[in-house]
Amino acid sequence: MQVDKFILTDLLDAAMSADYTRVRRIGSQLAKRFAEENDLDGAKAIQSLLRRRGVPLQVSGYAEALPRDAASRLPLVEEAPWPSTPLLLNRQAGEAINQFLEDAGNIALLAENGVSSRLGLLLFGPPGTGKSLLAGHVAARLQRPFYTARLDSLISSRLGETSKNIRGVFDFIPTRQAVLFLDEMDAIAKLRDDRHELGELKRVVNTVLQGLDSLTDDVIVVGATNHPHLLDSAIWRRFPYKIELQLPDEDVRASMWRSFLFRDAEGDNGPARLLARVADGLSGADIENLALAARRRALISGRELSLGHIVLSVADSKAGNPRLPDARELTSDDRRRLALLLDGAGGLSQAEIARVAGVSRQTIHRYRKEAADG
Ligand SMILES: Nc1ncnc2c1ncn2[C@@H]1O[C@H](COP(=O)(O)OP(=O)(O)OP(=O)(O)O)[C@@H](O)[C@H]1O
């Protein structure tokens, strides 16, 4: 088909002005012309481009409608894509989330029988345990668009602007069958500091309560906080479902290593088990960071990192502060530390320790003896 230069210029102009509503309109016209000229494949290709799901809000044509902060002009709420990485949870949290999803999926039945509940879910727990990820998974499992607003970014230093921002988010949402994710809920409590006028905290809390109460039943609200004790009790009560995400237990840590490092859920359990044991106290985000760093080093240096390298870096990592592995040769001090560490971890045979640390069994005996002698 001949595309005349007016359409092309118009299309470019719309794209350069980030006017995606116009881009879409021109796209539809193009598809129509393709179809009229019997190029059905061409028409279909354009239509499916226009219809593509999961595009972020800014590029999907809704951008003009987004509520924005008056001073910064930043959007107060954003549409995020559904997560593409798996969620790995301790048994208790996994069961709780399944129950929530079951209730959300059967809301009509529950309402008919008078046993429905407001679909408010509060997630709390230490950083990096998957709260934000879980919120995205809720949206994906229920096949709903996922809108996120961070309470800390709604807080403005200009008096009255914070409440206005919060209202802007809640006014925007009821128009869509959505999951609204309110992240960093505890940010509200930080208004208690002296920069703010005394009545403002109360006003802001009230605005959040009114917003939550104003939502229709088909909007699902997921809130998240690292500091549940800072939440106002009235806000706390607005979330009938509460799930605490704790640091992963040993089984979940092993699954994380399998998934993030070995990318093989069925593979050899040994190395993942070993790493899981050493990674006690680390979060899912820490383990993912370590695993990805190890894969990066392997890729760039052109050789796989040994299990010993990774074990050492895990042992040196603290929650929220992983020490990323490197590809340098292990020194004899490293090997000694590694052998003693694995020996202390328990559950490993001498032969396994010798293999991972790269020393003989006699050497392990010697390390032990030296360690015992101080
Ligand atoms: N339970 C988990 N299962 C799978 N991946 C996880 C898990 N926890 C953390 N991760 C990984 O770490 C990343 C960061 O986690 P996420 O942002 O969801 O944590 P969070 O609890 O929201 O942390 P914060 O309190 O700092 O906001 C996730 O995107 C995911 O890749």
Ligand SMILES: [Mg+2]
């Ligand atoms: Mg988070």
